[in-house]
Amino acid sequence: MSSKQHQIIGSSAALKETLAKAKKVAKTVLPVLITGESGTGKELFAQFIHDQSRRAQKPFVAVNCAAIPAELLEAELFGYKKGAFSGAVSDKDGLFVQAHGGTLLLDEIGDMPLQLQAKILRVLQEGEVRPVGAKAVQKVDVRIISATHRDLTEMAVEKKFREDLVFRLKGYAINLPSLRDRGHDIVKLARAFLKSRDDFTSTGLSRDAQTLLMHYHWPGNIRELQNVILAAAVDATRNIGAEHLVEHLPDAIDVEDPSMSVRERITSALQESGSLALVELQSRLKTPKATIHRHLSGMVAEGDVTRSMVSGQPIFALAESQCGGAELQLTQRQEQAVALTRAHGRITRQELAEALGISIRTSSREISALVAVGALTPDGQVGRMAGYHVGNQTNLPHSMAHQHTNHGR
Numbered sequence: 001m002s003s004k005q006h007q008i009i010g011s012s013a014a015l016k017e018t019l020a021k022a023k024k025v026a027k028t029v030l031p032v033l034i035t036g037e038s039g040t041g042k043e044l045f046a047q048f049i050h051d052q053s054r055r056a057q058k059p060f061v062a063v064n065c066a067a068i069p070a071e072l073l074e075a076e077l078f079g080y081k082k083g084a085f086s087g088a089v090s091d092k093d094g095l096f097v098q099a100h101g102g103t104l105l106l107d108e109i110g111d112m113p114l115q116l117q118a119k120i121l122r123v124l125q126e127g128e129v130r131p132v133g134a135k136a137v138q139k140v141d142v143r144i145i146s147a148t149h150r151d152l153t154e155m156a157v158e159k160k161f162r163e164d165l166v167f168r169l170k171g172y173a174i175n176l177p178s179l180r181d182r183g184h185d186i187v188k189l190a191r192a193f194l195k196s197r198d199d200f201t202s203t204g205l206s207r208d209a210q211t212l213l214m215h216y217h218w219p220g221n222i223r224e225l226q227n228v229i230l231a232a233a234v235d236a237t238r239n240i241g242a243e244h245l246v247e248h249l250p251d252a253i254d255v256e257d258p259s260m261s262v263r264e265r266i267t268s269a270l271q272e273s274g275s276l277a278l279v280e281l282q283s284r285l286k287t288p289k290a291t292i293h294r295h296l297s298g299m300v301a302e303g304d305v306t307r308s309m310v311s312g313q314p315i316f317a318l319a320e321s322q323c324g325g326a327e328l329q330l331t332q333r334q335e336q337a338v339a340l341t342r343a344h345g346r347i348t349r350q351e352l353a354e355a356l357g358i359s360i361r362t363s364s365r366e367i368s369a370l371v372a373v374g375a376l377t378p379d380g381q382v383g384r385m386a387g388y389h390v391g392n393q394t395n396l397p398h399s400m401a402h403q404h405t406n407h408g409r
């Protein structure tokens with residue numbers, strides 16, 4: 001998928017649907033509100049809409065409303081007359097005038113001060129601007145695209161954004177999908193970023209690296225992916241491997257089994273060992289101490305993990321609620337998983353996924369939940385080879401005590 005000037009990479013259903021909307025609205029003059037998490041390509045899409053519109057040969061002007069101090073933003077947008085304020089040594093056109101005939105992108109519009117919102121509303125209604133210090137107004141013909149990662153409707157309810165302006169800006173709304181919802185586009189984008197540079201020796205991605213990229217949750221979306229790939233490319237001499245990527249990912253992810261979350265890994269480590277100190281968890285999980293600490297604090301606050309002081313250092317263990325006590329409440333699928341494990345003696349995540357027709361990720365989650373309550377016990381192997389036996393948990397539901405299954409593997 002591409003426009004001539006600005007390439008939008010990806011072929012996932014989510015991206016294609018969004019591109020189709022962008023192409024259609026480009027042919028109109030409706031104002032467009034683009035929403036999406038940070039780094040999902042809002043500015044790129046705004047430029048795309050402009051390029052696809054009848055205004056393509058006219059200026060495309062972008063302003064980041066969050067980056068300019070509130071007191072300067074008005075002069076920036078509407079321009080000013082010589083002498084309007086100290087420093088105004090000559091007349092200056094504002095961005096609305098500079099974008100005349102074309103498109104103005106009001107990026108991070110959710111950060112625009114309320115007082116300025118009223119002035120923007122007036123420009124949109126009247127189609128004219130009044131530079132700071134000017135008596136006369138000036139006609140402008142500008143197509144407005146605005147972008148934000150905030151929820152303007154919710155902000156309007158909280159009186160932090162004018163509701164009438166939300167209606168004006170939202171002639172047509174486009175919500176950009178997060179990178180984690182774009183499937184294989186992640187790998188496509190990563191390859192494209194590598195190809196776009198000729199200052200690196202590494203040009204490919206190992207299979208492990210691809211798996212890891214697909215499992216990471218990408219809080220910073222495409223911008224984060226771009227940064228991580230380019231940084232990893234500095235470290236790698238040939239193909240980029242998973243080990244190069246983890247160095248540059250802010251949130252920990254298991255190289256051996258990226259489908260397991262940090263919390264799941266903490267739970268299974270505590271399940272295996274009973275109790276552990278932070279440094280012990282760090283060396284087992286091969287994850288930065290700060291990351292483990294962050295997750296552990298959440299687990300302690302939620303009552304899943306207990307913290308006690310032993311010889312002056314904090315020791316963590318699974319709370320009783322996580323180890324069982326009353327008869328276990330398992331879902332039907334978890335009961336099936338235990339029954340399958342009992343029937344086969346030992347089961348891996350992959351085998352369980354195949355037997356139940358679920359993804360490896362779901363299988364890993366179910367196994368971790370079962371390990372946490374003592375219904376399954378890990379056999380000590382790591383990563384994909386890890387196997388599980390039926391645990392010594394005595395509180396399995398009665399119905400499961402001698403349950404057998406005909407499920408094949």
Ligand SMILES: Nc1ncnc2c1ncn2[C@@H]1O[C@H](COP(=O)(O)OP(=O)(O)OP(=O)(O)O)[C@@H](O)[C@H]1O
Pocket residue numbers: 007008009010036037038039040041042043044045107149189222223226
């Ligand atoms: N589909 C895509 N194909 C290629 N490059 C992309 C794509 N989406 C985003 N990018 C690139 O990712 C980077 C971030 O995109 P952009 O600045 O448009 O995001 P944004 O949503 O406006 O971010 P923010 O909310 O932080 O302002 C840019 O370098 C952009 O070119």
